[in-house]
Amino acid sequence: MNKSIAEINDRIRRGDAVVVTAEEIVEIVRERGEVEAAKEVDIVTTGTFGAMCSSGAWLNFGHADPPIKMQRVWLNDVEAYSGVAAVDAYIGATQLSETRDFEYGGGHVIEDLVRGKEIKVKAIAYGTDCYPRKELETIVTKDDLNQAVLCNPRSAYQRYVAATNSRDETIYTYMGTLLPNYGNVTYSGSGALSPLHNDPNYETIGVGTRIFLGGAQGYIFWEGTQHAPTKAMGTIMTIGNLKEMDARYIRGATIEGYGTSLYVGLGIPIPIINERVAKTTGISDEEIRADLTDYGVPRRERPILKEVTYAELKSGRVEVGGKEVPVSPLSSLKQAREIAGILKKWIEDKKFFLAQTVEGLSTDQVFKPIKQIAAAPVAKDLMTREVVTARPSDSITSAAKIFAKRNFDHLPIVDEKGKLVGIVTSWNIAVAVGTGKRKLSEILTSKVIVASENEPIDAIARKLETHRISGVPVVGTGGELRGILTSEDLSKLIGRRRK
Amino acid sequence: MTKKVLLKYSAEKTKEPILASIIKETGTLLNILHAEFSAEGGEILLAIDAPDAEVNRIIKLFEQRGIETKELKRAIQLDEEKCFDCGACISLCPTGALRLTDDYSVELDEDKCIYCEICVPSCPVRALKISKF
Ligand code: SF4
Ligand code: SF4
Numbered sequence: 001m002n003k004s005i006a007e008i009n010d011r012i013r014r015g016d017a018v019v020v021t022a023e024e025i026v027e028i029v030r031e032r033g034e035v036e037a038a039k040e041v042d043i044v045t046t047g048t049f050g051a052m053c054s055s056g057a058w059l060n061f062g063h064a065d066p067p068i069k070m071q072r073v074w075l076n077d078v079e080a081y082s083g084v085a086a087v088d089a090y091i092g093a094t095q096l097s098e099t100r101d102f103e104y105g106g107g108h109v110i111e112d113l114v115r116g117k118e119i120k121v122k123a124i125a126y127g128t129d130c131y132p133r134k135e136l137e138t139i140v141t142k143d144d145l146n147q148a149v150l151c152n153p154r155s156a157y158q159r160y161v162a163a164t165n166s167r168d169e170t171i172y173t174y175m176g177t178l179l180p181n182y183g184n185v186t187y188s189g190s191g192a193l194s195p196l197h198n199d200p201n202y203e204t205i206g207v208g209t210r211i212f213l214g215g216a217q218g219y220i221f222w223e224g225t226q227h228a229p230t231k232a233m234g235t236i237m238t239i240g241n242l243k244e245m246d247a248r249y250i251r252g253a254t255i256e257g258y259g260t261s262l263y264v265g266l267g268i269p270i271p272i273i274n275e276r277v278a279k280t281t282g283i284s285d286e287e288i289r290a291d292l293t294d295y296g297v298p299r300r301e302r303p304i305l306k307e308v309t310y311a312e313l314k315s316g317r318v319e320v321g322g323k324e325v326p327v328s329p330l331s332s333l334k335q336a337r338e339i340a341g342i343l344k345k346w347i348e349d350k351k352f353f354l355a356q357t358v359e360g361l362s363t364d365q366v367f368k369p370i371k372q373i374a375a376a377p378v379a380k381d382l383m384t385r386e387v388v389t390a391r392p393s394d395s396i397t398s399a400a401k402i403f404a405k406r407n408f409d410h411l412p413i414v415d416e417k418g419k420l421v422g423i424v425t426s427w428n429i430a431v432a433v434g435t436g437k438r439k440l441s442e443i444l445t446s447k448v449i450v451a452s453e454n455e456p457i458d459a460i461a462r463k464l465e466t467h468r469i470s471g472v473p474v475v476g477t478g479g480e481l482r483g484i485l486t487s488e489d490l491s492k493l494i495g496r497r498r499k
Numbered sequence: 500m501t502k503k504v505l506l507k508y509s510a511e512k513t514k515e516p517i518l519a520s521i522i523k524e525t526g527t528l529l530n531i532l533h534a535e536f537s538a539e540g541g542e543i544l545l546a547i548d549a550p551d552a553e554v555n556r557i558i559k560l561f562e563q564r565g566i567e568t569k570e571l572k573r574a575i576q577l578d579e580e581k582c583f584d585c586g587a588c589i590s591l592c593p594t595g596a597l598r599l600t601d602d603y604s605v606e607l608d609e610d611k612c613i614y615c616e617i618c619v620p621s622c623p624v625r626a627l628k629i630s631k632f
Contacts, residue, residue: 176587184590186590251583251624255623256621263623316589326590326592328590331585332585333586333603335583
């Protein structure tokens with residue numbers, strides 16, 4: 001059985017199109033099979049509402065008198081990209097405010113525009129014969145702009161990984177706050193409601209598809225950046241009129257310790273043109289999988305601990321390393337469901353018609369890493385290998401002598417097998433003098449922040465910064481001391497990089 | 500309204516069955532929200548759901564037995580206008596004060612909150628606020 005888009009649009013016009021949400025179709029396909037489902041149902045509506053960092057808006061301000069060719073422009077102190085014609089600019093969701101840090105960014109500017117709030121505009125320029133003006137300050141709302149167009153290079157990941165953290169400290173990531181020792185799990189995406197997962201072969205979704213975008217009607221205009229269909233991680237580029245959008249579905253956000261973003265509400269109608277499409281829309285949370293990934297490892301290839309289903313994730317608890325841990329969705333399942341419902345209502349009310357695609361989306365594109373011409377250095381490339389060490393049984397006086405002779409602040413303490421058991425600083429020694437303590441074992445700090453030999457220098461630099469320490473011992477896989485790396489070693493490298 | 504009282508135990512007091520004896524004496528249920536002990540002593544955060552006079556009597560009983568008490572006067576608010584039910588906060592909450600309902604709305608049960616504050620900065624739209632007074 002085949003239905004055309006034109007036929008389905010006719011049904012919408014007549015008021016007899018059968019529309020169900022991507023959650024409702026699961027039961028229908030399960031009970032009656034895809035052949036019956038394809039006969040009965042005309043459209044399945046989907047929805048998602050999550051942080052989509054790769055979002056932004058094109059704005060056109062119109063010309064001032066005398067005119068200016070905006071070289072740099074700020075909206076509420078957030079810089080927008082203006083390396084295009086004189087008064088066009090692109091405000092990106094993750095650009096931070098120059099005065100309010102993580103509390104306000106491009107995503108918030110976009111939300112404020114949608115809300116009709118006043119936005120402070122500041123622009124500077126070098127001045128030309130045709131555009132003599134060098135500075136401009138003004139206040140605008142969306143009504144004053146010629147165009148305000150939401151234009152997102154990447155939206156609506158088909159599915160995404162789930163995140164957890166093996167480190168013994170809390171980390172702040174774009175996947176949210178991750179508690180130490182696998183203390184929680186976070187995930188993104190709406191599972192069975194996921195727009196692209198309901199038509200993973202892109203039989204009906206393509207360039208030109210009309211969608212729900214931020215509360216208005218928008219379009220897909222290309223495959224999204226990082227589109228990876230073979231890994232079930234397809235994405236889309238989307239566009240729509242920001243002036244018509246609703247701030248309930250376009251929200252600026254701050255991801256703690258990470259930066260700003262934009263939560264975008266998006267829904268795609270899937271026309272049931274044949275049984276194959278009916279079948280794919282029948283996908284349930286039990287069938288959609290996510291890789292539970294360890295974000296404690298700051299590398300491109302993060303270790304995958306296991307596979308979990310969206311059904312498990314949505315249940316609120318998953319098992320990691322033998323214990324049940326709580327789960328946070330990061331995208332709003334409630335609003336995803338709401339969006340699928342609104343899209344359904346729009347179609348039933350004849351306010352929304354399907355658009356015929358003009359081009360398909362790639363089904364074999366792969367997502368490549370960046371081409372790097374030099375490998376990033378790791379600890380063992382830079383560490384000092386000859387390290388003066390002491391034993392726990394050594395006396396405090398002998399350690400004091402070592403500190404007096406050499407110019408360093410950290411003395412690693414190792415056992416007879418060379419395993420690192422602690423560290424003593426010159427400060428510890430100074431404090432111990434006169435307390436009657438004799439042995440290093442009485443004063444050493446056993447909780448030491450260490451680096452592994454293959455840990456990237458950038459990750460170690462970040463460790464030093466967050467823990468406010470000036471160096472780390474480098475240890476092998478069995479905890480044996482291999483070397484030491486100080487902030488001085490790192491600054492030498494960074495100095496070299498700057499040159 | 501449920502009151503929250505923080506009990507501070509010195510090392511020697513941790514050996515006495517004080518909490519149990521007060522529960523027995525008053526017949527009031529004392530709910531332990533959080534407890535932490537070390538060699539130097541410890542802390543217990545209690546939630547007491549009883550009329551004010553009864554709460555005051557219980558506080559006195561602890562003090563008579565040599566336990567330092569402090570009533571926690573704080574409040575946490577979930578701004579429902581701002582909250583978009585993303586759920587980012589729920590897996591961080593150690594007591595289940597924040598939870599997801601069956602229709603995926605986020606709900607806050609202040610009685611269970613121990614004011615650890617971890618949820619506050621993790622809310623992407625700043626919908627959670629703790630006030631002290
Ligand atoms: S402060 Fe937040 S995270 Fe902590 S107990 Fe209260 S609600 Fe839960
Ligand atoms: S993190 Fe904030 S917005 Fe998200 S559910 Fe919790 S309170 Fe609501």
